[in-house]
Amino acid sequence: xxxxxxxxxxxxxxxxxxxxxxxxxxxxxxxxxxxxxxxxxxxxxxxxxxxxxxxxxxxxxxxxxxxxxxxxxxxxxxxxxxxxxxxxxxxxxxxxxxxxxxxxxxxxxxxxxxxxxxxxxxxxxxxxxxxxxxxxxxxxxxxxxxxxxxxxxxxxxxxxxxxxxxxxxxxxxxxxxxxxxxxxxxxxxxxxxxxxxxxxxxxxxxxxxxxxxxxxxxxxxxxxxxxxxxx
Amino acid sequence: xxxxxxxxxxxxxxxxxxxxxxxxxxxxxxxxxxxxxxxxxxxxxxxxxxxxxxxxxxxxxxxxxxxxxxxxxxxxxxxxxxxxxxxxxxxxxxxxxxxxxxxxxxxxxxxxxxxxxxxxxxxxxxxxxxxxxxxxxxxxxxxxxxxxxxxxxxxxxxxxxxxxxxxxxxxxxxxxxxxxxxxxxxxxxxxxxxxxxxxxxxxxxxxxxxxxxxxxxxxxxxxxxxxxxxx
DNA sequence: CGTCTACTTGACACGCATCAAAATTGGTGG
DNA sequence: CCACCAATTTTGATGCGTGTCAAGTAGACG
Numbered sequence: 001x002x003x004x005x006x007x008x009x010x011x012x013x014x015x016x017x018x019x020x021x022x023x024x025x026x027x028x029x030x031x032x033x034x035x036x037x038x039x040x041x042x043x044x045x046x047x048x049x050x051x052x053x054x055x056x057x058x059x060x061x062x063x064x065x066x067x068x069x070x071x072x073x074x075x076x077x078x079x080x081x082x083x084x085x086x087x088x089x090x091x092x093x094x095x096x097x098x099x100x101x102x103x104x105x106x107x108x109x110x111x112x113x114x115x116x117x118x119x120x121x122x123x124x125x126x127x128x129x130x131x132x133x134x135x136x137x138x139x140x141x142x143x144x145x146x147x148x149x150x151x152x153x154x155x156x157x158x159x160x161x162x163x164x165x166x167x168x169x170x171x172x173x174x175x176x177x178x179x180x181x182x183x184x185x186x187x188x189x190x191x192x193x194x195x196x197x198x199x200x201x202x203x204x205x206x207x208x209x210x211x212x213x214x215x216x217x218x219x220x221x222x223x224x225x226x227x228x229x230x231x
Numbered sequence: 232x233x234x235x236x237x238x239x240x241x242x243x244x245x246x247x248x249x250x251x252x253x254x255x256x257x258x259x260x261x262x263x264x265x266x267x268x269x270x271x272x273x274x275x276x277x278x279x280x281x282x283x284x285x286x287x288x289x290x291x292x293x294x295x296x297x298x299x300x301x302x303x304x305x306x307x308x309x310x311x312x313x314x315x316x317x318x319x320x321x322x323x324x325x326x327x328x329x330x331x332x333x334x335x336x337x338x339x340x341x342x343x344x345x346x347x348x349x350x351x352x353x354x355x356x357x358x359x360x361x362x363x364x365x366x367x368x369x370x371x372x373x374x375x376x377x378x379x380x381x382x383x384x385x386x387x388x389x390x391x392x393x394x395x396x397x398x399x400x401x402x403x404x405x406x407x408x409x410x411x412x413x414x415x416x417x418x419x420x421x422x423x424x425x426x427x428x429x430x431x432x433x434x435x436x437x438x439x440x441x442x443x444x445x446x447x448x449x450x451x452x453x454x455x456x457x458x459x460x461x462x
Numbered sequence: 463c464g465t466c467t468a469c470t471t472g473a474c475a476c477g478c479a480t481c482a483a484a485a486t487t488g489g490t491g492g
Numbered sequence: 493c494c495a496c497c498a499a500t501t502t503t504g505a506t507g508c509g510t511g512t513c514a515a516g517t518a519g520a521c522g
Contacts, residue, residue, distance in 0.1 A: 063452075132410065182470095187471080190469095403500085
């Protein structure tokens with residue numbers, strides 16, 4: 001039984017520069033966001049980890065500090081893949097998360113479970129690339145809500161989804177995940193709230209009021225719906 | 232020795248709808264682009280392939296026809312990964328390409344070479360996600376040129392790079408890869424030409440005149456440059 | 463209660479999409 | 493080789509979505 005790590009919030013760090021626009025003057029010394037624990041960065045560790053509870057994000061940075069979150073991991077997901085001993089991405093935990101290292105026997109990429117995880121992550125990345133390159137701001141935010149509600153929704157004691165979930169990401173994290181700015185994310189969320197798609201009193205506690213309309217707003221890839229047209 | 236497939240251009244198909252904007256009226260019956268051979272689409276085949284020569288692209292589609300090319304494969308790359316028997320992405324060859332199927336013995340994802348390819352692809356996807364979400368149009372186009380010149384440049388007989396390469400992608404493909412429109416791609420390319428970064432007389436034959444300035448225009452991830460700042 | 467940070471909201475600007483049309487390239491048949 | 497048509501690429505004019513800048517509000521924590 002592997003030991004379980006419990007990571008907690010790190011002390012505040014200077015703000016980072018994001019946004020989509022050209023090189024900003026900013027070039028901060030600390031690259032991770034506030035309230036985060038940096039698990040490793042660009043090739044420091046050699047173990048694979050499993051998320052037990054909470055939320056871990058993978059990210060990349062440009063030289064001037066612009067950040068892209070490439071994946072959001074919920075319970076069960078593995079991370080820490082390396083190429084030639086260097087980690088593929090930077091990983092951070094959001095608020096409190098429990099992670100456990102995989103045993104040495106499982107560290108090999110030829111392990112079927114690990115290979116399967118690689119393919120899953122790759123598939124998710126493809127879908128996310130489509131979101132980043134081809135979706136509008138509204139579609140992006142709606143997609144994120146659908147995705148996060150699936151990852152983190154708590155089922156009631158009767159087993160039915162409550163459609164209320166804890167948003168582990170800040171608005172800035174969402175922006176860095178979706179290729180937007182904090183302001184645009186905030187505007188979309190509040191518009192959805194006005195339109196009755198979602199509700200939130202606390203900014204981190206989301207409730208989906210109209211899942212169908214939300215999913216329609218999110219847009220779909222053809223594969224996801226199974227539709228494939230041929231002449 | 233596995234047989235080698237030679238794929239050629241397919242007959243013309245109706246145009247597809249791309250662009251980043253909301254649902255377009257368009258919803259065409261044929262989903263692949265012109266002059267392309269569709270290798271498989273959303274879960275039709277079970278073999279892994281290796282690109283021997285030419286260029287293969289992986290793509291995804293949204294319901295209304297918007298397309299995102301998620302990766303561009305040059306010689307040596309593998310593709311055709313599946314999850315539960317369904318292909319992760321749609322693959323198409325551009326113009327003429329030679330591909331060969333991997334032997335049955337190699338089909339297992341636990342094969343080290345296959346696992347390594349998965350990680351390589353995943354790493355490339357992360358870098359591309361950063362491009363899609365956080366780079367400007369100029370940075371995107373410059374990055375694409377740098378990347379394609381590495382994939383397809385022909386070394387002279389003395390072994391020195393000639394920095395001239397065949398652009399397998401059309402402007403529309405580039406746009407779908409970079410999350411832009413055809414017009415923006417064309418404008419960037421011609422601006423780079425005016426500024427002396429690149430040159431091309433034929434639209435498909437690119438020559439890099441100033442690799443350093445081009446790479447500077449492309450921007451870098453911190454990992455790529457090896458730079459990592461800590462407090 | 464004061465301070466700090468995250469979040470929200472408004473006014474404005476600009477990069478890139480959109481729309482339109484001309485120029486170039488590619489292919490086919492005479 | 494040239495004429496002709498379709499597709500691609502280029503170029504210009506214009507508009508919109510989203511980024512930028514700025515100010516205000518709300519929670520969290522001492």
